[in-house]
Structure formats: C-alpha cells, structure tokens
Amino acid sequence: MSFDSKLPSTGEGVDPxxxxxxxxxxxxxxxxxxxxxxxxxxxxxxxxxxxxxLDSRTETCMSNCVERFIDTSLSIATRFQKILQGN
Incomplete structure (x- = not known):
C-alpha cells in the first residue's frame, strides 16, 4: 500500500x-x-x-499610487463579480 492511498481525498475526513x-x-x-x-x-x-x-513628492506619489492600486483592484473585483452573476 502506497503512502498516497492513505491520504483522504479532497474534503473527506479532513478536520473542519x-x-x-x-x-x-x-x-x-x-x-x-x-x-x-x-x-x-x-x-x-x-x-x-x-x-x-521620504520627501514630500515621494510621499505624495506613494500615497496616490496605493490609492489608485486599491481603487483599480476593487473595480476589477466588482466587475468580475458582476460577470459571475451574469450581469
């Protein structure tokens, strides 16, 4: 008996x-x-x-970059959610 055969299949017998x-x-x-x-x-x-x-220009750039990244990520996630829902 191999080791692999002792492993439970996905979701079966695994502690929740x-x-x-x-x-x-x-x-x-x-x-x-x-x-x-x-x-x-x-x-x-x-x-x-x-x-x-950080100088003020770099700090402002970093802040704007982070905000745009988050906005874009949320927008993409929302769009994918709508696609999955069939809208």
Missing amino acids: ELQGFIQMETQRAQFQGQVHKLTDLCWDQCVDKPRDK
Whole structure:
C-alpha cells in the first residue's frame, strides 16, 4: 500500500478546523502577495533613489499610487463579480 492511498481525498475526513485554518492561511498569503506587489510597483514608480527619509513628492506619489492600486483592484473585483452573476 502506497503512502498516497492513505491520504483522504479532497474534503473527506479532513478536520473542519484544519480546513478553516488552511483557508485562512491561504488568504493571508494571497494578501501578503498583493502587498508585496503593491510595494514593488509603487516603489519603482515613485522612488528614484533611496534616501534616509521620504520627501514630500515621494510621499505624495506613494500615497496616490496605493490609492489608485486599491481603487483599480476593487473595480476589477466588482466587475468580475458582476460577470459571475451574469450581469
């Protein structure tokens, strides 16, 4: 008997608490991935060279970049939700 045959198939015999934990950790990882993507995008867009602190132009650029990224992400998510609902 191989090890694989001892594993339960998806959803069968798996502790619901463990499933919830895995789902929560997956969502957390996805969120962290989005934060890293946002940071990279806005950093590349706004910071021409690293300094010991942000000047007002860089700070404003970062703020605007983050706001536009969030707005765009929400807009895309809303559009996909409407498509899935058949509207």
